[in-house]
Amino acid sequence: MAPLIEIKGLTKKYRIGREVITAVNDVSLSIEAGEFVCILGPSGCGKTTFLHLVAGLDRPTKGDIFVKGLCINKIKEKDMALFRRRFMAFIFQAYNLVPTLTAIENVSMPLMFDGMVKFKRDKMAKELLTQIGLGKRLRNKPSEMSGGQQQRVSIARALINNPKVLYADEPTGNLDSKTTKEIMDILVSRVRQKGVTLVMVTHNKELTEDADKVIYMLDGRIQKIVDQRNNTVQEFIHEEVEAPPAAESPEKIAVEAINEGRIAAEGAV
Amino acid sequence: MNNVDVLRMAYGNLFRRKMRAILTIVGVFIGTMAIVVMMSLGIGLKESTTKQMESWGDLNMITVNQGRSWDPETGEYKGDEQRLNDDAVALFKSQPGVISVMPSIQVNGQAKYGKKEGWLNLYGVEPEIFNQMTYEIAEGRTLRDTDVNSVLVGWQVINQFWDPEDTGGGRRMMIGPGGTEQSNSTEMLNQVVYVTINNNYNYEMSKKQPLTVVGVLEGEFKDHAYSAYAPISTLKKWRDFVNDKSYMTEEQRQQQEQWEREMKERGETSMTRDPKDYDQILIRCKDVKEARVVASTLRDIGYNLWTVADYMENVENQALIIQAVLGGIGGITLLVASIGIANTMIMAIYERTREIGVMKVIGATGADVMKMFLMEAGLIGVCGGVLGLICSLGASKLINYLSGDYFGTTMDGMQLNISVIPPYLMIFSLIFAFCIGIIAGFYPARRASKLSPILAIRNE
Structure with missing residues (x-):
């Protein structure tokens, strides 16, 4: 069976000031339908960027991403919206609920963009929220809920349109360990139950226990892939190491010093 | 995304910053009122002159x-x-x-x-x-x-x-x-x-x-x-x-x-x-x-x-000039108000950058985002327009009442009003206020629609 997602030679470079940073460096990977894949790595290893690229939120510098044989980095932004709406869902570390909307309204939002009428989508949202234990919080706004509750709303929002793939970026990063477990239980059970492919980024090794595959990333490259179903390990050896910068002129060092202040604030160009 | 939802979202967002929304609406309100009252004076002038001429002889x-x-x-x-x-x-x-x-x-x-x-x-x-x-x-x-x-x-x-x-x-x-x-x-x-x-x-x-x-x-x-x-x-x-x-x-x-x-x-x-x-x-x-x-x-x-029709041409031309001058004064006021709308919308987009990105990640198209912001700007225009129109009707009554002694009647006793707001002016002012909102909101809305979804996450 052909993999659901196939990634070939994916590379993403950022220009920050005068410096070019390679966040994702020539990554190739395939993800099967229904798999739970964890991307594990320290912060700054490029795993979030990788997730954004795979989810079609960002465009790669080089390489291709095929979802069901469709090269998503080459389709138009307008079609991308449809792809995101019907095919995938995203869970953020910071929940990213719309603060003015109630739990129901937040959850039903993807259906709203899809043009479903209000009473119908609200009914679906209500059912889903009740199933994940938020039956008493239906009319609350995000500011009236705890972090765990907000993340549950965000999970409901991700699941409401029955996505094929669910991307999660450190979904428990802002939560305490008890809530983390609750959220992970909900997430994993839902995903397994519905056969949804889950691609989750984390730096917490404990969260990878339930995963089918764990992908270890470092410096924008895959180090190894561990398949926990049959305990096979696939190691990647990267021969060429990027040469350290040559002796730099005082001028260049000065420019970099200026740029450093802007790195955090400005983000990618 | 259907239009009812666009309206619902825009309305919900409009009063998130209540004071700012109200002040912007007040701007449009003053602008609409200025333009309607000014134009009503021009129309009133033309109508009263025409009526006076008709009392001299049939215009046809x-x-x-x-x-x-x-x-x-x-x-x-x-x-x-x-x-x-x-x-x-x-x-x-x-x-x-x-x-x-x-x-x-x-x-x-x-x-x-x-x-x-x-x-x-x-x-x-x-x-x-x-x-x-x-x-x-x-x-x-x-x-x-x-x-x-x-x-x-x-x-x-x-x-x-x-x-x-x-x-x-x-x-x-x-x-x-x-x-x-x-x-x-x-x-x-x-x-x-x-x-x-x-x-x-x-x-x-x-x-x-x-x-x-x-x-x-x-x-x-x-x-x-x-x-x-x-x-x-x-x-x-x-x-x-x-x-x-x-x-x-x-x-x-x-x-x-x-x-x-x-x-x-x-x-x-x-x-x-x-x-x-x-x-x-x-x-x-x-x-x-x-x-x-x-x-x-x-x-x-x-x-x-x-x-008598000969004299009508002069009267009409004069009335047109006066209307243009008065309307122009009102127009400037409304122009300033429209800058207020644009400013408010740009601020709103800065505040909601992440939200816009999230919506896009969830599946909103650029057009959806644009529609929501345009509608919000249009709502500011309409709210100001409605308020302005209501107050203009009051102001018009007041002007006619105060000027009644000097300007009240023609020679044969017909009531003359210095300020006249015909239905077409009412409809025009509302549509105009809405359009001003849309036009003022166009640039900000376009900017919002072009935002990359990735910004949502980057903005954290």
């Missing part, structure tokens, strides 16, 4: 008199001298936009009504055609085909009569509204007026003719207020008597012949008109515009004519 009427037309700028004659005969009537009738044409002959004579003596400007008309001209009858009835020695009098005709035994001794003067000595012709109804006509060539020869007043014409200040209308058949007989040369004395005849000889020697031709021609032809057109066109065509041919 053209009066063609004997004589020639000339260019008021160069003082030169226009076209050729024209006769007012049946050919002219046929020509006038053939003009586009002409409803009816009424030729008339004029006989003036001293008249006696009861004890009073006076003067009558008599026009002889075909009753049937006269009735096509849609004069309004204030009292009594209009002329009939069978009428002989009947007369319709204008509203002011009575004021041309005076009682010679009256101690005041003087003739009644017509004084404007509020004047003391004013009466109207209704008292003449069903009374007999005796008109004395004299022969043109021998003043000693005169006839006294009785006319029964069958009706009084409406229109206190119109140009027919001092006229009387009798069947043309009756007046033709009178005119024949008036123009009868057989009454000339021998002396007069010799003098006449000498004049004609002298003119011939000087090489002049006498421009005596055919006594069988009409004295005046009235033309009623469909509307003011047609009247203006017909008037200008006939003037170029050479007819001597007069119409």
Whole structure:
């Protein structure tokens, strides 16, 4: 069976000031339908960027991403919206609920963009929220809920349109360990139950226990892939190491010093 | 995303920053009010001037008199001298936009009504055609085909009569509204007026003719207020008597012949008109515009004519200039308000950058985002527009109330308003306010729609 997602030679470079940073460096990977894949790595290893690229939120510098044989980095932004709406869902570390909307309204939002009428989508949202234990919080706004509750709303929002793939970026990063477990239980059970492919980024090794595959990333490259179903390990050896910068002129060092202040604030160009 | 949801989202977002939204709406409100009130003044001015002119005479009427037309700028004659005969009537009738044409002959004579003596400007008309001209009858009835020695009098005709035994001794003067000595012709109804006509060539020869007043014409200040209308058949007989040369004395005849000889020697031709021609032809057109066109065509041919419609053009142009100036002042206010809308929307987009990104990640298209922000901006416009319109209606009432003493009525008592807000101005102002919102919100909304979804996460 052909993999659901196939990634070939994916590379993403950022220009920050005068410096070019390679966040994702020539990554190739395939993800099967229904798999739970964890991307594990320290912060700054490029795993979030990788997730954004795979989810079609960002465009790669080089390489291709095929979802069901469709090269998503080459389709138009307008079609991308449809792809995101019907095919995938995203869970953020910071929940990213719309603060003015109630739990129901937040959850039903993807259906709203899809043009479903209000009473119908609200009914679906209500059912889903009740199933994940938020039956008493239906009319609350995000500011009236705890972090765990907000993340549950965000999970409901991700699941409401029955996505094929669910991307999660450190979904428990802002939560305490008890809530983390609750959220992970909900997430994993839902995903397994519905056969949804889950691609989750984390730096917490404990969260990878339930995963089918764990992908270890470092410096924008895959180090190894561990398949926990049959305990096979696939190691990647990267021969060429990027040469350290040559002796730099005082001028260049000065420019970099200026740029450093802007790195955090400005983000990618 | 369906439009109801766009509206719902936009409305929900509008009052997230209540104070800011209210202040922006106040800006639009003031702008709309300025533009509506200013334009209402311009419209009021035009309407009141038009009404005043209509009280002088119907705007769609053209009066063609004997004589020639000339260019008021160069003082030169226009076209050729024209006769007012049946050919002219046929020509006038053939003009586009002409409803009816009424030729008339004029006989003036001293008249006696009861004890009073006076003067009558008599026009002889075909009753049937006269009735096509849609004069309004204030009292009594209009002329009939069978009428002989009947007369319709204008509203002011009575004021041309005076009682010679009256101690005041003087003739009644017509004084404007509020004047003391004013009466109207209704008292003449069903009374007999005796008109004395004299022969043109021998003043000693005169006839006294009785006319029964069958009706009084409406229109206190119109140009027919001092006229009387009798069947043309009756007046033709009178005119024949008036123009009868057989009454000339021998002396007069010799003098006449000498004049004609002298003119011939000087090489002049006498421009005596055919006594069988009409004295005046009235033309009623469909509307003011047609009247203006017909008037200008006939003037170029050479007819001597007069119409209130001529003055309308000047009035309209002036009103247009005043409207443009006033509207411009209001427009500037609304322009400033629209900058306020743009500012508010840009701020909103900065605040909601992440939210916009999240929506896009969830599946909103650029168009969805754009629609939401445009709608929000449009709502600011509409809210301000509605408030502005309501307050404009109040302000307009207040202006009219305060100015009522100075500007209140026309000469014949019609209510005049200095500020008029017609329905089309109401609708226009609301649509305009909405469009101002949309236009002001366009750039910010476009920016929002172009935001990359990745910014949502980056903004953390």
